[in-house]
Amino acid sequence: MSAPAAAPRFARVLVVGVGLIGGSFALALKAAGACREAIGLGRSRTNLEDARARGILDAIAEGPAAARAAELVLVATPVGAIEATLAALAPHLGPRTLLTDAGSTKRDVVAAARRALGAAAARFVPAHPLAGGEQSGAAAARADLFRGRRVVLTPLDENPPEALAAVEAAWGACGARLARMSAQAHDEALAAVSHLPHLLAYALVHEIAARPDAARLFACAAGGFRDFTRIAASHPIMWRDICLANRDLLGAELARYQAALARVRAALEAGDGAALERLFAEARAARARWLAGAYE
Amino acid sequence: MSAPAAAPRFARVLVVGVGLIGGSFALALKAAGACREAIGLGRSRTNLEDARARGILDAIAEGPAAARAAELVLVATPVGAIEATLAALAPHLGPRTLLTDAGSTKRDVVAAARRALGAAAARFVPAHPLAGGEQSGAAAARADLFRGRRVVLTPLDENPPEALAAVEAAWGACGARLARMSAQAHDEALAAVSHLPHLLAYALVHEIAARPDAARLFACAAGGFRDFTRIAASHPIMWRDICLANRDLLGAELARYQAALARVRAALEAGDGAALERLFAEARAARARWLAGAYE
Numbered sequence: 001m002s003a004p005a006a007a008p009r010f011a012r013v014l015v016v017g018v019g020l021i022g023g024s025f026a027l028a029l030k031a032a033g034a035c036r037e038a039i040g041l042g043r044s045r046t047n048l049e050d051a052r053a054r055g056i057l058d059a060i061a062e063g064p065a066a067a068r069a070a071e072l073v074l075v076a077t078p079v080g081a082i083e084a085t086l087a088a089l090a091p092h093l094g095p096r097t098l099l100t101d102a103g104s105t106k107r108d109v110v111a112a113a114r115r116a117l118g119a120a121a122a123r124f125v126p127a128h129p130l131a132g133g134e135q136s137g138a139a140a141a142r143a144d145l146f147r148g149r150r151v152v153l154t155p156l157d158e159n160p161p162e163a164l165a166a167v168e169a170a171w172g173a174c175g176a177r178l179a180r181m182s183a184q185a186h187d188e189a190l191a192a193v194s195h196l197p198h199l200l201a202y203a204l205v206h207e208i209a210a211r212p213d214a215a216r217l218f219a220c221a222a223g224g225f226r227d228f229t230r231i232a233a234s235h236p237i238m239w240r241d242i243c244l245a246n247r248d249l250l251g252a253e254l255a256r257y258q259a260a261l262a263r264v265r266a267a268l269e270a271g272d273g274a275a276l277e278r279l280f281a282e283a284r285a286a287r288a289r290w291l292a293g294a295y296e
Numbered sequence: 297m298s299a300p301a302a303a304p305r306f307a308r309v310l311v312v313g314v315g316l317i318g319g320s321f322a323l324a325l326k327a328a329g330a331c332r333e334a335i336g337l338g339r340s341r342t343n344l345e346d347a348r349a350r351g352i353l354d355a356i357a358e359g360p361a362a363a364r365a366a367e368l369v370l371v372a373t374p375v376g377a378i379e380a381t382l383a384a385l386a387p388h389l390g391p392r393t394l395l396t397d398a399g400s401t402k403r404d405v406v407a408a409a410r411r412a413l414g415a416a417a418a419r420f421v422p423a424h425p426l427a428g429g430e431q432s433g434a435a436a437a438r439a440d441l442f443r444g445r446r447v448v449l450t451p452l453d454e455n456p457p458e459a460l461a462a463v464e465a466a467w468g469a470c471g472a473r474l475a476r477m478s479a480q481a482h483d484e485a486l487a488a489v490s491h492l493p494h495l496l497a498y499a500l501v502h503e504i505a506a507r508p509d510a511a512r513l514f515a516c517a518a519g520g521f522r523d524f525t526r527i528a529a530s531h532p533i534m535w536r537d538i539c540l541a542n543r544d545l546l547g548a549e550l551a552r553y554q555a556a557l558a559r560v561r562a563a564l565e566a567g568d569g570a571a572l573e574r575l576f577a578e579a580r581a582a583r584a585r586w587l588a589g590a591y592e
Contacts, residue, residue, distance in 0.1 A: 130518035152516065179515065189516035192504055197524040199560060200496060202579040207556040208488055209582030218582075218591035219475065220448065220485035222426035224530075227523045228493040232583050236576035240569050247564055254561050258554065260503040264495060265550050268543055273536050280532035283498040286505030286514075287528050295514035 010035045010170065014061060014070035016085050018042050020132055021102045022076030023056045023141025028174035031143040039066055051138035068094040072170055075101040080241040083112035086124070090117050099124040100167045104190065104238075105245040106154045106183035113156075122158040125167035127151055128186060129176060130194075136235060147175035154183040177296075191249040196257060198239055199250070201232040306331045306466065310357060310366035312381050314338050316428055317398045318372030319352045319437025324470035327439040331466075335362055347434035364390040368466055371397040376537040379408035382420070386413050395420040396463045400486065400534075401541040402450045402479035409452075418454040421463035423447055424482060425472060426490075432531060443471035450479040473592075487545040492553060494535055495546070497528040 013029060015022040018040040029035035040057040041064065042048050051057045067073050067089045075085050082103055089099070099117075103109045106126050113124045131149040151171040155164050168178055181189075208217050243250055267275040289295070309325060311318040314336040325331035336353040337360065338344050347353045363369050363385045371381050378399055385395070395413075399405045402422050409420045427445040447467040451460050464474055477485075504513050539546055563571040585591070 130516065150516070150518065185512070186516070189513045192513045193517040193521045197500065197521055199564075200500070200557075201524060202576050203556050203560050204493065204496070204553065205579035205583050206575050207553060209578060214582070215591045216477075216481070217485045217488045218586045220426065220446070220482070221489040221586060221591075222446065224527045225489045225493055226587070227526045228497060229583055230523045231520045232576075232579045234576075234580070236573050236580055239576050240573040243564060243572055244567060244569050247567060251561065251564050254557065254564065257500065257503060258557060258561070260499050261496075261550065261554060261557075264499050265547065265554070268495075268539060268547050268550065271540060271543060273540050276539055277532050277536040279502050280498050280528075280530075280535050282505060283501035283525075283528045284530070284532055286510070287501050287525055290514045290517060291522070295511045295517075 009033075010071045012037045012039060012070045013170075014039050014041065014066055014073045015057070016041045016073065016075050016089070017077035017081075018048060018051045018057060018138050018141075019076060019136050020138075020140040020145070021129060022074055023051055023054075023138040024131075024143065024145035025074050025076065025102070025174060026051075026056050027141055027143040028146055029170065032173040032175075034170065034173035035072075039070070041066065047138050051141070054138060054141070056138055056141055064088040065092045067092040067097055070094065071096055071098065072166070073097060073099045075099065075103075078238050078241055079103040079105055079109065079245055080237075082109055083116050086113055086116035090120060093120055093123065097123060098163050098166055100127045100170070102127060102129055104128060104194070104242045106152075106186045108245040110154065110156065110183045121156060122160060123163060124156065125159050125164055126154045126156070126183065127167065127171060128154070128190070129171070129174075131176075144175065146171070149176055150179055151176035152179045152181060152186050154181060154186050187246050187249050191246055191253045195242055195246055195250045196253045198231050198234060199243065199254065200257070201229045202239070205229050205232045305329075306367045308333045308335060308366045309466075310335050310337065310362055310369045311353070312337045312369065312371050312385070313373035313377075314344060314347045314353060314434050314437075315372060315432050316434075316436040316441070317425060318370055319347055319350075319434040320427075320439065320441035321370050321372065321398070321470060322347075322352050323437055323439040324442055325466060328469040328471075330469035331368075335366070337362065343434050347437070350434060350437070352434055352437055360384040361388045363388040363393055366390065367392055367394065368462070369393060369395045371395065371399075374534050374537055375399040375401055375405065375541055376533075378405055379412050382409055382412035386416060389416055389419065393419060394459050394462055396423045396466070398423060398425055400424060400490070400538045402448075402482045404541040406450065406452065406479045417452060418456060419459060420452065421455050421460055422450045422452070422479065423463065423467060424450070424486070425467070425470075427472075440471065442467070445472055446475055447472035448475045448477060448482050450477060450482050483542050483545050487542055487549045491538055491542055491546045492549045494527045494530060495539065495550065496553070497525045498535070501525050501528045 013035045026038035037058045039059045039061045041061040048060045113121045129151045309331045311322050322334035333354045335355045335357045337357040344356045409417045425447045
């Protein structure tokens with residue numbers, strides 16, 4: 001990397017998996033002038049052609065050998081495909097090629113990188129952009145997807161400082177607010193604030209939909225239900241993989257939540273209005289503090 | 297009512313509790329030309345003055361005696377205050393005065409109306425507009441709040457057809473899509489699709505906020521968490537009252553949900569990816585059907 005970290009310039013970035021995240025990464029880097037050429041690799045030729053037509057990609061890579069000429073590779077496939085992707089890329093890394101990813105779980109990605117890349121894992125700086133949503137495909141990509149959003153990096157002990165700096169500079173060029181933590185700390189936090197809510201939303205919709213009188217119930221659902229269950233529109237396979245990858249920590253979060261629900265139910269059955277009001281008021285105040293940025 | 301039901305005209309409508317719901321009702325009726333004059337009653341003089349300054353109210357009523365000259369009264373107070381409000385209005389109902397409400401629970405409101413109004417309960421047509429949100433006060437009111445939103449009416453056996461028609465016409469003039477069901481059916485459905493989700497969202501935020509490492513967890517919360525917990529910004533006292541009023545049915549819903557979560561946890565602990573994926577896919581499909589209007 002000859003360019004200074006403050007204004008990184010990647011001559012060529014390879015994006016593997018040109019969906020919402022991968023496509024937005026390419027668009028954001030190019031919009032920031034941080035990348036001259038974005039090339040893409042993926043399973044769906046149609047999607048890649050679409051990404052090229054939209055100006056997300058400058059070229060479609062013919063295979064993993066394209067990594068040799070890239071200074072940065074973003075692996076933005078589903079978590080379940082990251083290990084195979086890294087293994088396919090491993091023989092083709094150029095002397096200056098760095099890698100990052102966008103997986104929603106990090107302990108499993110780190111383990112996969114060590115298996116697939118061996119010593120070259122030092123070039124891999126794991127990342128998780130806290131952005132995205134239920135949309136998918138290159139058609140949903142946009143240059144400002146990461147603007148103001150948090151990207152959590154979980155560096156490996158063996159990442160050289162300049163590799164970490166270059167990958168942070170790339171995500172920073174996308175407008176993201178960067179954070180660093182261990183893969184364990186990441187997976188614990190995401191289990192609580194992302195994976196568990198997804199499970200809860202899916203479970204609620206499923207429970208209602210499975211009833212004989214589902215139509216009567218859904219007919220009374222309104223805006224609160226819509227927002228509460230928005231994350232239940234997320235991709236089932238992606239979320240199956242996340243749940244399995246973070247199974248131990250997510251299971252522990254679910255158990256804590258079940259205990260919390262048991263306490264709520266006890267208050268409800270006892271008609272303990274004061275306890276309910278206190279719980280609701282404390283939750284509301286904490287959420288307001290969070291929205292106000294008190295936990296940034 | 298001399299005007300035809302299709303184009304009702306209320307010379308004077310009294311709104312008790314001029315908040316988001318009451319204020320929007322007045323604005324919507326006037327915007328539709330269905331009401332000549334809206335007068336308001338409430339605890340906060342400041343809020344009433346604000347409502348008049350905003351053109352929501354044409355006048356501030358001096359007391360419940362204002363009901364005598366009103367053809368329609370909307371009771372839009374918190375559910376816990378409806379019985380006292382109806383009791384205060386009872387001696388002052390004019391010969392043509394009809395009443396409706398906007399309470400989130402209906403069995404308790406029906407019982408309260410029978411106690412407070414006696415035989416005059418025949419003039420009270422209970423309603424629940426499935427609109428609103430975390431905002432409150434007259435300042436949040438808007439003429440289109442009910443447009444395209446569902447209003448559930450739970451008529452009493454003793455409501456004369458013309459009373460029901462007039463109240464439905466008023467809500468219909470606000471642009472609402474009307475539904476009729478029993479108070480029991482309403483409270484069952486709302487327990488599942490509204491009251492339970494509120495409880496779940498409050499419980500999640502509270503559980504996280506109570507931990508010593510809450511800051512670390514909240515720092516990783518993003519858009520999914522924000523939408524999932526939006527309803528945890530709702531008013532604690534209002535939701536305490538709703539939970540207590542619908543305690544039996546909400547408790548039953550919570551128990552069902554706890555059983556569903558136990559099944560999800562078993563699948564997670566067994567690493568049963570197929571079961572998780574099936575559950576997620578079924579939930580996602582059901583939600584998409586709901587959003588597409590399949591349950592209208």
